[in-house]
Amino acid sequence: MSTDRRPRSAASRRRFLGDVARGAGAAVLLGAGLGLHARRSAALAPTALRPPGALAEEAFQAACLRCGLCVRDCPYPTLRLAGLDEDVTPGTPYFVARSAPCEMCDDLPCVAACPSGALSPSLTDVNDARMGVAVLVDQETCLNFLGLRCDVCHRVCPLIDEAITLERTHNTRTGKHARFLPTVHADACTGCGKCEQACVLEEAAIKVLPRSLAKGELGRHYRLGWEEKARNQGEALVPGIMDLPDRMPGSGGGS
Amino acid sequence: MSRARVPGVEATATKGWLRAHRFLVLRRLSQLLVVALFMTAPLLGVAVLDGSLAASRILGVVPLSDPLVLAQTLAAGHWPASTALVGAAIVLGFYALLGGRAYCAWVCPVNVATDAAAWLHARLGLPPGWQPPRATRRWLVVVALVLSALTGTVVWELVNPVTLVHRGLVFGIGLTWAVVAAVFLFDLLVSRHGWCGRLCPVGATYAAVGQRALVRIRADARAACDDCLDCVAVCPEPQVIMPVLKGEARGVPPVIVDADCTACGRCVDVCAKHVFHLGTRLVPRAPADRTRAANTVPRGTHRDAGGIRP
Numbered sequence: 060m061s062t063d064r065r066p067r068s069a070a071s072r073r074r075f076l077g078d079v080a081r082g083a084g085a086a087v088l089l090g091a092g093l094g095l096h097a098r099r100s101a102a103l104a105p106t107a108l109r110p111p112g113a114l115a116e117e118a119f120q121a122a123c124l125r126c127g128l129c130v131r132d133c134p135y136p137t138l139r140l141a142g143l144d145e146d147v148t149p150g151t152p153y154f155v156a157r158s159a160p161c162e163m164c165d166d167l168p169c170v171a172a173c174p175s176g177a178l179s180p181s182l183t184d185v186n187d188a189r190m191g192v193a194v195l196v197d198q199e200t201c202l203n204f205l206g207l208r209c210d211v212c213h214r215v216c217p218l219i220d221e222a223i224t225l226e227r228t229h230n231t232r233t234g235k236h237a238r239f240l241p242t243v244h245a246d247a248c249t250g251c252g253k254c255e256q257a258c259v260l261e262e263a264a265i266k267v268l269p270r271s272l273a274k275g276e277l278g279r280h281y282r283l284g285w286e287e288k289a290r291n292q293g294e295a296l297v298p299g300i301m302d303l304p305d306r307m308p309g310s311g312g313g314s
Numbered sequence: 315m316s317r318a319r320v321p322g323v324e325a326t327a328t329k330g331w332l333r334a335h336r337f338l339v340l341r342r343l344s345q346l347l348v349v350a351l352f353m354t355a356p357l358l359g360v361a362v363l364d365g366s367l368a369a370s371r372i373l374g375v376v377p378l379s380d381p382l383v384l385a386q387t388l389a390a391g392h393w394p395a396s397t398a399l400v401g402a403a404i405v406l407g408f409y410a411l412l413g414g415r416a417y418c419a420w421v422c423p424v425n426v427a428t429d430a431a432a433w434l435h436a437r438l439g440l441p442p443g444w445q446p447p448r449a450t451r452r453w454l455v456v457v458a459l460v461l462s463a464l465t466g467t468v469v470w471e472l473v474n475p476v477t478l479v480h481r482g483l484v485f486g487i488g489l490t491w492a493v494v495a496a497v498f499l500f501d502l503l504v505s506r507h508g509w510c511g512r513l514c515p516v517g518a519t520y521a522a523v524g525q526r527a528l529v530r531i532r533a534d535a536r537a538a539c540d541d542c543l544d545c546v547a548v549c550p551e552p553q554v555i556m557p558v559l560k561g562e563a564r565g566v567p568p569v570i571v572d573a574d575c576t577a578c579g580r581c582v583d584v585c586a587k588h589v590f591h592l593g594t595r596l597v598p599r600a601p602a603d604r605t606r607a608a609n610t611v612p613r614g615t616h617r618d619a620g621g622i623r624p
Contacts, residue, residue, distance in 0.1 A: 126370060
């Protein structure tokens, strides 16, 4: 970089080139180790949720400067900064729903604090946040599924009756009661984690999972016939398909 | 080789302890102050500085961000929001003006550990160990950017002791001491002046930023040099001194312009002959008068001096 290091004689040029090669070699060696380490540490623990507005995990890894300003500006003990001994990329923000869920501040202080846009400023309404999605992972222990009226997850949901509804079904065990099944609607759930934190069980039956883990995805070419019909004034998606006669039970077959 | 040379003994005797450790004390205060200002938010509720050395805010308003972190974000394929870009511009402007690697000597918390390691290394008279070329750190900048592009993540921040330690101090997260200990032991047992002097790409970035920095160490009174070599022994980047200190005959200006100089001022401290001082690269000072006659030509020519390789 500075001029007085330019080699003058053949010997010093040889030494200069040797130094360059040694320096580059050492750097590449260290880089190879770092690259392997980077691949492993990109995995995010499934219990770790990103703050509201966080870009999809891959983009977030590129965008987050690891500064901790969002953690500083979180008014609750929710957001934490990952240390070296955690299953979260060091220096990045996360929260664990069971211990401290997102309180869904209206003014989104974490998003406002982010200097890089890793928490996207395009998020202006906290109800549009998608930090994860609640899943009732264990129907065998959920008290409502057992026929009781716990309802706690439903009651604490900031979007009660939108993100979690209670669906009434018949209780086949008693034969005469109803069961009120907590049902999450992913199109409304922000993944704040209030339900997971509030679940009265020793281990929560409802858990917030990263959307990538929790959600299925239809093939892009799939069409739901009933939706297409509604959109198409009651006509089928592909017109003119021959409708074969339906075979009724007990009608004895035959065409 | 293993003479346990203690630089600054003569300076302490002639100038007094405080004068002979002035810059060292000031730098420790500065480094402490930086961490303390970041601690005002959690401790006092008033955020003088908030965030960490990767990116921060002054009084909740003025953004700052580390140029290498930002460069990695860009390499990883993210175009950052304007706050981070403005923050990096402010940091770049500041260090471009005031001396790039002043960051290393006056701000970086890891410097305390590596200085301690260098001090102990000299006292114990240990062998230098693994000495990759000092340019390795520049290659590591390239490696960090290429790896960021390949992995799509801000890759150096996984291992960067500078931000890991600072974040650990300010946010109280675990294993900070393990990082400090690792760097200390690396510098002590594996490679003398190894981390800051050879590997750290953060320092290399700030060196590049400060190529034309205004604030520099000057050796206006270089004719007074009595070749005790205390400055070279104490300097974390000893290669920057000799070309200037012994460069009068070749017409080299008495300013240490090498961007690797961290402006730590230890050479100023340990010199009993008042050869060095902190100044700017601009003001041409009148050559000190007292010397010429008494100290004729320096005993070691600059070639010999250049032979003292780290």
